[in-house]
Amino acid sequence: MNNRIKELYGYVTLTFKNLLINYQKERWNFLTNSTIENRKRLLNSVEEIQNFMDTDKDYKEIFYLLKKYQKNFSQQQKDTLLKIKKICDILQKTPQQEKHFDIFLSTAMDIINDRINFNNKDTTTSHLADLAEHETSLQEIISIQKHFFQPTQKFKDRIEKVVLEREEYIKSKNFKSYFEFFTKINGLKEKDIFKDIEKLDDLTREDFKKLKNQLEQELAKKLKLHAKSYPSYIFGDPFFRTYPVHLDNNVNxxxxxxxxxxxxxxxxxxxxxxxxxxxxxxxxxxxxxxxxxxxxxxxxxxxxxxxxxxxxxxxxxxxxxxxxxxxxxxxxxxxxxxxxxxxxxxxxxxxxxxxxxxxxxxxxxxxxxxxxxxxxxxxxxxISDYLEKNNLILSRFFLSLSNFEIEINGSEKVSNFSDIWVKNVQKYQLIEIKDIFNKDGWALLDSIIMDPFSSIFEVEGFLLSKKLEKxxxxxxxxxxxxxxxxxxxxxxx
Known part of the structure; x- marks a missing residue:
């Protein structure tokens, strides 16, 4: 029995390791060169893992023996097989999984390859954000941001669909919501996440409010803006993630x-x-x-x-x-x-x-x-002063994004993503809804589908780093x- 377990264990772990390494390499190829061919290769690497799970007799036998003769397995063998099983459960072929993968990969590919025509040149939203951050002409800032937000209508419905299909896929795996799946797979508790969001909010709110007020006054003067309120575009970066670099000559x-x-x-x-x-x-x-x-x-x-x-x-x-x-x-x-x-x-x-x-x-x-x-x-x-201001602004942006992600990935069905987005921008970035330049702008925050809930880890990172650095x-x-x-x-x- 023990010899058979050893033989099966060696074969299954080596085969799965090679399949997983191949899958990771194809992910790398797709995300660094998003072509139809690389998309096919990535899907094929997933299918190879699925076929191994579904058809390989040794794979099925080792898990049968693990269930029946647990005492014959070492702790290391149990832990390794459990890891393999968790990955296989997520990748197991189902109609919901196929539907989600298909719409996710096609949307991801189009986002990565999307270009905007600006001044008769094809460019990216990332480049336009850089331009807006450095620009000192109000008219030019508005023009750049109009171009920046052009793709929102192209991707808004598609990203909503990816999020909703992902939700259905995860529910088919017996999770109440994608947020619940995220917390369990990362060993987190929902209440702790909410508590940490509140902590970072409390820790930064007054300093941010003061900084934002000073910034508005300085920008209004420099940009010659005469208005009773301050539209979000004056901050340069379309999502107000950075302190305008043109206000600090060293950084500029x-x-x-x-x-x-x-x-x-x-x-x-x-x-x-x-x-x-x-x-x-x-x-x-x-x-x-x-x-x-x-x-x-x-x-x-x-x-x-x-x-x-x-x-x-x-x-x-x-x-x-x-x-x-x-x-x-x-x-x-x-x-x-x-x-x-x-x-x-x-x-x-x-x-x-x-x-x-x-x-x-x-x-x-x-x-x-x-x-x-x-x-x-x-x-x-x-440039320590600029860095501190920038970190403060960036942390408030991630508070907006993290809470937005939690709400759109919750167990309750969402009818209007844009309403949830502007509510969080108003709450955490203190920008009045009427002053938000584009209320559908969230559709250009591709991490929502490419790296879901990375915003929560950013919130945790800013909170913990503040504590440790002291x-x-x-x-x-x-x-x-x-x-x-x-x-x-x-x-x-």
């Missing part, structure tokens, strides 16, 4: 023309972490048909896709991404494929925020960027052990 100029991909890698080199192997297999620069994300192929092969841009926003999100890559590598260290734990994204985002804040506040990023200048011009520029003595941390120290602190949460 220090990144221009710099190789941000090199800057990010150099920062981690200084901290004693070589990301050369990761960079070699990753997708770093702006090009059509790709989506920004991180993927763990097998615990050793970690890749990321980003659209590296020579501005604060591009640098900030690259550093956040690289920090998360480091976190995943540390979690996978000295572990076999199936021994790897599910990543706690609350901790991963917390680690990413703390490391990224340090990168700017320590002056390291400024000094790396200044290496491009003549020796006499090399200065360390302090206790960390950054001045006395050594550069070469900095990442290890922060990792250990975060892991104790």
């Amino acid at each position: 100029t220090m990144f221009k023309g710099k190789d941000i991909a090199y800057t990010g890698k150099k920062f981690f080199d200084i901290l004693g972490y070589d990301l050369s192997d990761v960079y070699e297999v990753s997708d770093l620069y702006i090009r059509p048909g790709k989506y920004p994300f991180i993927i763990d192929i097998d615990g050793n092969d970690i890749r990321f896709s980003v659209n590296t841009k020579s501005n604060f926003r591009g640098t900030y999100w690259l550093l956040r991404t690289l920090s998360k890559v480091v976190y995943i590598l540390e979690k996978s260290k000295n572990k076999t494929f199936f021994e790897r734990e599910n990543i706690d994204r609350r901790k991963m985002e917390t680690f990413g925020i703390i490391v990224t804040n340090f990168a700017f506040k320590s002056g390291l990023i400024s000094r790396i960027l200044s290496q491009y200048e003549d020796e006499e011009d090399q200065l360390s520029v302090d 206790k960390i003595d950054f001045k006395n941390l050594k550069q070469k052990t900095f990442l290890k120290t922060i990792f250990e602190i975060v892991e104790k949460i």
Whole structure:
């Protein structure tokens, strides 16, 4: 009996490992080059896993034996087979699953490949957001944002359909809602999420209110706006996720023309972490048909896709991404494929925020960027104040988005996504509904379908990082052990 279990276990785990690695590679191919051919290859990789579950006799036998002779299995074998079973249950072929996958992949492909004609050139919403953030002409800001929001009508109904079909698919798996599925699969409690949203709201509301009032006055004066209220477009970024860079000359100029991909890698080199192997297999620069994300192929092969841009926003999100890559590598260290734990994204985002804040506040990023200048011009520029303002604004945006996602993914059927969106923008970003430039703008927040509830992990990350940063003595941390120290602190949460 034990020999048979050992033989079956070896075959099933090796076969499933290879199938799962192939699936991850095809996900990478699709999300970095969203073509019809790569979509077919991704679906085929899912079908291969489904066929293995449905037709492989050894697969069925090992789970039969596990159910009947549990005592003959080691704890490691039980844990590994349980992991495999959970993944298979999610991917099991059903009419609801096929319908959801089909509409999700076709919508995702169209979102990734979508382009907007602006000034007789095809461009992306991401590029238009960057332009709006830097623009100082009110007329130009309005023009840019009109173009930015053009795709809303194209995608609004389709994204609603993806969310609703996903809900039906998850209900077919005996969950009350997608939100319940999300909490259970991540080991979270709904009440704790609501509590943390409330905590971050309480912690940031008054500071944000004060900052927003100051910002409105300053922008109205600079943009020559004469109005009784302040339309949302004056903030530049279409979703008010950033502090306008044109109000801080250091931030507005220090990144221009710099190789941000090199800057990010150099920062981690200084901290004693070589990301050369990761960079070699990753997708770093702006090009059509790709989506920004991180993927763990097998615990050793970690890749990321980003659209590296020579501005604060591009640098900030690259550093956040690289920090998360480091976190995943540390979690996978000295572990076999199936021994790897599910990543706690609350901790991963917390680690990413703390490391990224340090990168700017320590002056390291400024000094790396200044290496491009003549020796006499090399200065360390302090942008800590801008970073704090930006983090405050960004955290309030994620409060809006997280609560919106919870409501549209709840057990109650939603009739109007836009009403829920503007309600949350008003509550958390303090923008009056009449002043919101485009009430259907949520349809351009592709994370809703591409990375559902990532906004909740952002809320958790901002909340936990605020708490931990107060206790960390950054001045006395050594550069070469900095990442290890922060990792250990975060892991104790």
